[in-house]
Amino acid sequence: MHANKRLLIDADNVSVRLGQAELALDQVSVCIHSGEFIGLIGPNGAGKTTLLRTLLGLITPTSGVVHREAVAYDYIPQRGNLYSGITPLSVLEVVKLGSWGSESKARAALKTVQLTDLAAKRFNELSGGQQQRVAIAKALAANAEVLILDEPTTGIDEQAQQQFYAILHQLQVQGITIIMVSHEVEAVLKLVTRVICLNRTILYDGPPEHFEADKYLPSVYKNQHLQLHHHHEVPHA
Amino acid sequence: MLEIFSYDFMLRALLAGLLVAVTVPVMGSFLVARRYSLIADSLAHVSLAGIGAGLLLGTTPIVVAVPVTALGALLLEWLRQNRRLSGEVGLAILMSGGLALAVVLATIAKGSNTDFSSYLFGSITTTTPADVYTLAVAAAAILVLIAINYRGLLHIAFDEDSARISGYRVTLLNYLLAVMTAVMVVLSLRIVGGLLISALLVIPVVTASQVARSFAWTILLAVGAALIAIVAGLLLAFYAGIAAGGAIVLSSISLLALTMIWKK
Numbered sequence: 280m281h282a283n284k285r286l287l288i289d290a291d292n293v294s295v296r297l298g299q300a301e302l303a304l305d306q307v308s309v310c311i312h313s314g315e316f317i318g319l320i321g322p323n324g325a326g327k328t329t330l331l332r333t334l335l336g337l338i339t340p341t342s343g344v345v346h347r348e349a350v351a352y353d354y355i356p357q358r359g360n361l362y363s364g365i366t367p368l369s370v371l372e373v374v375k376l377g378s379w380g381s382e383s384k385a386r387a388a389l390k391t392v393q394l395t396d397l398a399a400k401r402f403n404e405l406s407g408g409q410q411q412r413v414a415i416a417k418a419l420a421a422n423a424e425v426l427i428l429d430e431p432t433t434g435i436d437e438q439a440q441q442q443f444y445a446i447l448h449q450l451q452v453q454g455i456t457i458i459m460v461s462h463e464v465e466a467v468l469k470l471v472t473r474v475i476c477l478n479r480t481i482l483y484d485g486p487p488e489h490f491e492a493d494k495y496l497p498s499v500y501k502n503q504h505l506q507l508h509h510h511h512e513v514p515h516a
Numbered sequence: 517m518l519e520i521f522s523y524d525f526m527l528r529a530l531l532a533g534l535l536v537a538v539t540v541p542v543m544g545s546f547l548v549a550r551r552y553s554l555i556a557d558s559l560a561h562v563s564l565a566g567i568g569a570g571l572l573l574g575t576t577p578i579v580v581a582v583p584v585t586a587l588g589a590l591l592l593e594w595l596r597q598n599r600r601l602s603g604e605v606g607l608a609i610l611m612s613g614g615l616a617l618a619v620v621l622a623t624i625a626k627g628s629n630t631d632f633s634s635y636l637f638g639s640i641t642t643t644t645p646a647d648v649y650t651l652a653v654a655a656a657a658i659l660v661l662i663a664i665n666y667r668g669l670l671h672i673a674f675d676e677d678s679a680r681i682s683g684y685r686v687t688l689l690n691y692l693l694a695v696m697t698a699v700m701v702v703l704s705l706r707i708v709g710g711l712l713i714s715a716l717l718v719i720p721v722v723t724a725s726q727v728a729r730s731f732a733w734t735i736l737l738a739v740g741a742a743l744i745a746i747v748a749g750l751l752l753a754f755y756a757g758i759a760a761g762g763a764i765v766l767s768s769i770s771l772l773a774l775t776m777i778w779k780k
Contacts, residue, residue: 332677335681336681337677337680337681352681353678353681354677354678354681355678356675356677356678361675362549362673362674362675364548364549364551364673365549365722365725366545366546366548366549366673366725366731366734367725367728367729367730367731367733367734368549368670368673368674368730368731369730369731372730372731372732376667376670376671376674376678376682377682379667380667399729399730400729401729401730417678421682
């Protein structure tokens with residue numbers, strides 16, 4: 280944790296009911312401080328996306344309150360929800376949405392995510408990993424201090440994933456706060472400074488080295504059990 | 517060839533067509549980007565109900581049709597935003613409901629002199645000077661509004677949530693786009709007709725999307741494609757004596773087909 284950490288988001292006892300269904304979030308309390316890299320994990324239907332959207336103010340909680348510091352946030356939705364219309368949008372146009380039209384700022388952001396050469400390409404022509412990086416560049420061009428990502432690496436090949444994680448790590452070092460939902464538990468544990476495991480309520484909230492996936496997520500992450508355990512033990516060996 | 521310019525009605529039709537061509541595809545670019553192009557069809561059908569009501573009341577039909585269609589647009593957007601109905605279900609209900617009401621009202625108003633079918637398929641002889649003035653004012657206002665809100669509308673087209681987080685007034689901009697579409701749909705009825713107007717919102721944009729590499733270029737090329745289609749369609753309508761809307765839409769589709777062949 281950083282000594283000069285600042286409280287950015289404070290969600291207090293938040294419950295969310297979507298439609299008539301049962302609670303998607305049940306009395307969740309979470310504080311997000313500046314400089315943190317949070318991995319949000321949990322089974323399907325655990326309310327991860329709902330929590331992200333609630334933290335951002337896109338969903339009003341049924342009960343409880345969310346306080347947000349007035350800093351720039353950006354939200355990168357699940358890959359399938361990124362733009363797919365037939366009207367072409369150039370990569371530069373997408374990033375300029377973040378920079379409020381400034382081309383120099385947009386180009387600098389594209390450089391950070393190593394996509395300078397693709398500025399004139401159509402967004403739709405890019406691979407999934409590249410599209411996610413463009414979305415990151417848009418957030419950087421907007422001077423976003425908090426980046427919220429929903430399963431950014433789903434369906435992206437291993438190499439592109441590693442490249443993507445390297446960029447996220449670099450951003451975190453630069454002081455950007457990151458909250459990321461992911462199913463790639465093993466990769467997340469290596470990357471983040473804090474893990475939140477959610478299944479409508481918070482099951483675990485703490486450092487990655489103390490998280491035991493087989494305890495909190497026995498059925499979901501069965502396949503990754505051995506590897507996780509191995510990874511878990513190494514730092515303590 | 518130049519004899520067509522000696523006819524006042526033809527000049528008015530061309531002028532009105534030009535105004536439609538520079539405005540409608542601009543809105544169409546945003547609607548197509550959001551996969552919401554069917555809204556024009558639904559609103560056109562609602563506007564026909566407004567025309568029917570106007571004929572029945574004995575007033576200038578578009579005076580009734582503009583507010584009726586604008587209300588339809590607000591209702592559709594409200595349904596979409598509040599997820600009361602999925603987008604396409606709302607569109608389908610409004611589409612058939614609007615046309616049903618239009619047919620009923622037009623049948624009751626049959627005594628009037630106005631030919632209802634000119635509103636269905638467009639007619640070059642019925643455009644009045646007042647129609648052209650109204651269209652000019654509306655087109656100018658809409659283009660200015662879009663220019664002012666361009667970045668917000670584009671951000672919404674890319675991703676509504678991210679636009680909202682960036683501080684854009686997404687709900688307001690969505691209602692604005694819906695109402696602007698409604699107004700242009702009604703004002704284009706004379707030229708293209710209610711059953712064909714959506715083609716003008718969509719086809720030039722699709723044509724432009726074949727070659728453009730950015731949104732800004734798509735808008736420019738779509739306006740160009742619409743201009744070509746409307747002028748060609750009006751000339752066809754004049755010389756062949758066919759319905760203007762049909763001629764314009766077929767010209768537009770031909771241009772799309774040519775573009776696709778050329779691109780291959």
